[in-house]
Amino acid sequence: MLTKQAIKMKGNFLYMMGLLSLGILMTGCGKSSKSTGPVGDGQLRGVSLGGKYVMPKPPGMIYVPSGTFHMGPSDEDISYAFTARNKQVSINGFWMDATEITNDEYRQFVLWVRDSIAGSILNFKKNAPDGSSAIDWAKVRTIKWADPKIQEQLSALIVTPDNRINGRKEIDAKKIIYHSEWLDYKEAAQRENADKPRSTFVVKKDTPIYPDTLVWIRDFSYSYNEPHAKKYFSHPAYGAYPVVGVSWKQATAFTEWRTHYLNSYLERSKRMTESDFRLPTEAEWEYAARGGRSQVPFPWGGPYLRNKKGCLLANFKPGRGNYPEDGGMYTVRADAYWPNDFGLYNMAGNVAEWTSSLYYEGAYNFQHDMNPDIRWNAKDNDPPRMKRKVVRGGSWKDIGFFLQNSTRNYEYQDTTKSYLGFRCVIDLPPMQTKR
Numbered sequence: 001m002l003t004k005q006a007i008k009m010k011g012n013f014l015y016m017m018g019l020l021s022l023g024i025l026m027t028g029c030g031k032s033s034k035s036t037g038p039v040g041d042g043q044l045r046g047v048s049l050g051g052k053y054v055m056p057k058p059p060g061m062i063y064v065p066s067g068t069f070h071m072g073p074s075d076e077d078i079s080y081a082f083t084a085r086n087k088q089v090s091i092n093g094f095w096m097d098a099t100e101i102t103n104d105e106y107r108q109f110v111l112w113v114r115d116s117i118a119g120s121i122l123n124f125k126k127n128a129p130d131g132s133s134a135i136d137w138a139k140v141r142t143i144k145w146a147d148p149k150i151q152e153q154l155s156a157l158i159v160t161p162d163n164r165i166n167g168r169k170e171i172d173a174k175k176i177i178y179h180s181e182w183l184d185y186k187e188a189a190q191r192e193n194a195d196k197p198r199s200t201f202v203v204k205k206d207t208p209i210y211p212d213t214l215v216w217i218r219d220f221s222y223s224y225n226e227p228h229a230k231k232y233f234s235h236p237a238y239g240a241y242p243v244v245g246v247s248w249k250q251a252t253a254f255t256e257w258r259t260h261y262l263n264s265y266l267e268r269s270k271r272m273t274e275s276d277f278r279l280p281t282e283a284e285w286e287y288a289a290r291g292g293r294s295q296v297p298f299p300w301g302g303p304y305l306r307n308k309k310g311c312l313l314a315n316f317k318p319g320r321g322n323y324p325e326d327g328g329m330y331t332v333r334a335d336a337y338w339p340n341d342f343g344l345y346n347m348a349g350n351v352a353e354w355t356s357s358l359y360y361e362g363a364y365n366f367q368h369d370m371n372p373d374i375r376w377n378a379k380d381n382d383p384p385r386m387k388r389k390v391v392r393g394g395s396w397k398d399i400g401f402f403l404q405n406s407t408r409n410y411e412y413q414d415t416t417k418s419y420l421g422f423r424c425v426i427d428l429p430p431m432q433t434k435r
Contacts (some may be wrong), residue, residue: 005026005222038193047380048270056274057093058426062343065290066093071286072364073406074302083361084408089369096280097423099334099345100242100353101254103233105198109254112261113178114171115140118154121309124296139384143299173210180205180256182276186338186375203377203426207253212416213244219418228418240333242351242421248413249391251354251422255279258424275427281373282357282390282408284425289347289405297404299340299347305400313337315396316403331396348403351421352395359388359410378413387413395419 049235072086100361116135119125124139144150151158151169159172181204187193188201216228232238233245246254255277263273280288296302300313312318312326314337327336331350339345357363358376367374378387388410394402397419401407411420 022166031193039383040354056428058428059093060098061426062098064091064094064096064284064342064344065242065243067091067287067292069287069290071283071295071406074297079250082337083202083364084146084406085364087364087367087369088369089283089287089372091284093426094280094284094427096288096342096344096425098339098343099421100351100421101251102240102334104239106211106246107233107239107255109178109257110235111175113176114259115143117157117176118143121156122150170274174208176208176210176256177206178209178253178258180207180253184377207249209250209253211250213245213246215245215416215418220430223239225418240335242334242346243420244331244351244421245416246421247416248354250416251279252356254422255400255424273277274406275429277424277426279354279356279422280425281371282392283354283367283372285355285392286405288342288344289340291342291347293341299344300338301407305403312435314394314403315346315395316394317399323345326394336373336435348395348405350396351395351419352391352398352409352417352420353401354411354420355390355392357390358386359408361391380414380435384412391420 023039068085068088070074072084115137119135119137119140122139124136125133126136127133157171157175158169163172164170174393181202183198184201184203188198194198197302211233213233216225216232229269232241233243248407258277259274263275266273290296293301298305298313305314305316305318306312315326315328315332316321320326326332335345335351337346340347340408356373356375356376360374363372363374376386389412391409391411392407394400394404394407402409412418
């Protein structure tokens with residue numbers, strides 16, 4: 001039997017969750033916006049949120065079905081670090097990008113943020129029926145960036161005269177900042193926070209999101225990589241290559257924008273909004289990488305890095321450093337090589353990938369066996385140890401050991417590397433079926 005205190009806490013929690021749902025009811029999507037007064041035959045019929053729900057297939061994504069697998073080494077732990085003990089876990093189904101996020105895809109994010117900032121500066125806004133204002137994208141699309149008058153009005157976005165090369169007026173990459181707001185469900189779910197207002201758990205942040213192109217020089221001492229620093233993100237030849245030079249914070253900002261971008265369209269179309277895009281957890285990533293194969297070292301099975309013809313099966317550092325042997329000196333196209341059995345490309349090699357999980361050596365010992373996850377939203381003043389995020393998959397500059405499904409590694413959430421990218425996942429509700 002629930003105590004009075006427990007009932008009060010439960011009631012407050014339900015009230016908070018009700019506030020989260022209120023936005024859906026206020027949008028006018030579906031039948032729930034209509035009155036539910038004394039109409040009908042007096043019987044309980046339920047109130048639908050809309051018509052028949054049809055689960056959309058996200059473009060470029062692959063469905064990874066629910067399942068159980070053994071998370072951890074499929075072979076001997078050669079480092080004897082015991083940071084990845086073998087453990088059976090179960091994972092919910094989810095959608096995952098078939099490839100790493102490419103330069104072209106990330107550029108869409110960068111240009112959207114640039115244009116939205118320009119629209120705000122030029123006051124290209126329109127009023128919504130509820131009294132709020134939003135960017136008028138029809139006007140933003142008419143901006144003539146080469147017009148001297150427009151450049152003068154957008155001087156806040158352009159590099160200052162002392163930073164220009166040959167007098168060229170270019171966009172200052174540091175000014176492309178994405179503002180995001182989200183609810184910290186983990187913190188809101190704590191019992192001791194049941195009586196706190198919703199605003200306590202609303203997180204607001206500003207993130208500079210332009211990729212750090214100088215990683216190509218910074219990561220390698222005494223190595224000539226200037227062509228990649230100048231052109232890798234800005235030349236169309238690399239459009240289908242994985243984006244790099246993106247920190248964990250920037251990758252997370254991308255998932256938040258992608259969620260906003262999709263749900264804004266769905267709201268305009270009077271349709272139900274969807275779940276959030278996000279980075280995969282460490283367990284989800286390993287489960288997806290295995291492609292339904294149990295106890296195998298690599299996404300293609302294994303135990304070798306070559307097929308029976310001697311061809312390399314991923315983009316990595318073969319032997320003692322024959323980088324071009326696998327077909328690419330650095331990165332290759334995000335859809336290169338054969339996909340695994342789920343249809344996911346380059347889950348080993350090419351670029352290592354961010355996950356949402358905090359790197360903690362003993363995490364496997366206490367995580368739940370159902371959708372295991374360990375998270376920490378590290379603040380800028382937190383110690384470096386709390387800023388470590390799990391990185392998986394190995395990259396073009398790594399040896400074969402790091403390509404194994406179970407190999408754990410980490411990078412700090414505010415660092416950028418020339419060999420580190422990411423891909424997104426999204427949870428979509430199941431199809432409505434009758435049994």
